[in-house]
Amino acid sequence: KNEAEVRAKNIAIKDNGVSFYVESPWGQGEFNLKLTGMFSVYNTLAALTTALIEGISWETCRPVLENISGIAGRFEKIEMGQDFTVIVDYAHTPDGLENVLETIQEFARSRIITVFGCGGDRDRTKRAPMGEIAGKYSDFCILTTDNPRTEDPWQIFHDVEPGLLKTKKRGEYVIYLDRYQAISQAVDMAQEGDVVLIAGKGHEDYQIFIDRTIEFDDRKAAREILAERLGRKFTEGKRGI
Template sequence: MLFGELLEAVEVCATAGDPAVPVKGIAYDSRQVEPGFLFVAVKGFKADGHEYINEAIKNGAVAVVTQREADLPPGLAWALTPDTRLALALLAARFYGYPSSKMKMIGITGTNGKTTTTNLVAAVLSAAGQKTGLIGTIHNRIGDRILPVKHTTPESLDLQRLLADMAAEGVGTCIMEVSSHALALHRVAGCEFDVAVFTNFTQDHLDFHENMEDYLETKLGLFKSLALPGVKKQGKYAVVNIDDARAAEFIRSAGVPVYTYGIESQADVRAEGIEVSARGVNFTARGRWGSCPLKLKITGLFNVYNTLAAFAVTAALGIPANTIRDTLEATGGVAGRFELVDKGQDFAVIVDYAHTPDGLENILKTAVQITRGRLITVFGCGGDRDRTKRPLMGQIAAKYSDFVIITSDNPRTEDPLGIIDEIENGLKPAANECRYTVEPDRRKAIRAAVKAARPGDVVVIAGKGHEDYQIIGTRKFPFDDRLEAAQALEELK
């Protein structure tokens, strides 16, 4: 594609050089530039792409897009744009032929529940005979082919390349987790969504967003995009958790038909007769699409909500209720989401990704329901992330647990003991009702919890879930809560 043709997709403040220069590829990392590439200089959080323009040119860049003036060689094709992050997304979408227009796009946003809901929707659509693509926290997938993942939502250039691969391989529907970071950083700009799903809205990412209102407004952007002019003329809709306190704002923002789901409120699909056990949850989904009894292999009230969301999304697409039921009942849990670690012991060990106040409260509420003995909770908080949630999570752990072990999560560049102190501030007022201890070494903390457990107890290990690493300083070390718990249980034998 010619440089000038690519520029038709973005706002250009100034340009020079030959607009007819062919562009063979696009890169935002100078190390990825090959001869014939366009280099887009993006200012990141740790590095500024404008400082690597000369390296990109040495590697073969034939054109450059910047958002500030730069000293460029005479004759080089270049363009100046107000926002190179947004430009990168729009240029990539155009370069790859707007792949989102060639398939149905389902975007799922919310503080918690995105991963499970995404996987449930994908499972139902696959069972209905559709070839699906999945973009999420644990992995990306094209049909049955699993691809590695770096961000919950990939950087815009990588996303458009992935969508183009999906389109080339005949994917009919892409189900995508859409994080607030992705929306704020324009990673999904250039994507046209058919369906937007809202799971819930609670505190998270206040290290990135100015405040909760900024966080909310960012998430609303996905719903507002549904009503914008696009290639797709009909069939768009939104799915909203009506029980959430901010549901009305998502409904107002959609500008397209909205289907609701819930437990407490009247909704298009509502759960009734809920029965929660350690091994699963039973309920009846009743509403617009009739009455559908469900016996699930996943458990917890939060998973009732995730299942209702998946039911509404797929029923609105016209998938028969019996196909939805059979698939949801056959689908096991998602890795690291209330995942049981079972070595034949007489107490339960559960690993979960919960890393927000609401997420932790959800899993501990469920754990209480299935606990005959004591609830033992092991958790920490990530470093270089929202500090205000740390004492809140300490309070929640104290409220539901009989014994808490505060440990390290991914401390990153923060002092692990400093993070623990902030969590401990939330636990101290409840010290009389809830015993707790501190063990900064996560491996030792898990072993201590397992060793302390008695018959009928439940041990919850929260915060990292599916992650198979721990970030200490700037380095990643192999670490998997599930493997550590399994090894601790083997040692007990």
């Protein structure tokens, strides 16, 4: 806001970060963050203001804030040299998914392809809203398993679908029971400038089914699939089954 003592202007949001100019009673200058999204601007202003009030100098604050690279599995970009963006995020609630997709819309130059699911043995009333949010903000959705736990995955899909069907992009989604195949399909579909969001599991390195728990990491899966698409060797480890 213009009346705030510490405020940002000239905000430019990109897929690889955000830049803005800060004005304050303690100093002013350009910030170039490694994090993206409007929420990163708000968080930076809050942290900067607190630090300045506590007597930490402007010169100390700026490089520290600019060098924050984020938390594993939270809006984590997967870079393998591809000409489109792949993001893994822990968003597994309606609010979380909407916040992430709104952030992506701030910099997306082309299509948004969202891979998501809903956990089993959890609040079923959130499933249709998850589908509606994914459909509202995405050009194409791929519905897949999250952690089904003791539930039948197809029942979970059935609960999500009414939300997807309420959106204007009705019908623009597919279902894959296998999460690895779902991620592979998203990567295969992606073209230059697209954004692929793999939502729901973030930093998790497992997937829970009724009869077993397997090793599964969205980030490793994405890197392996991207490496195959780009014709490179992948050495981070094999997919667990």
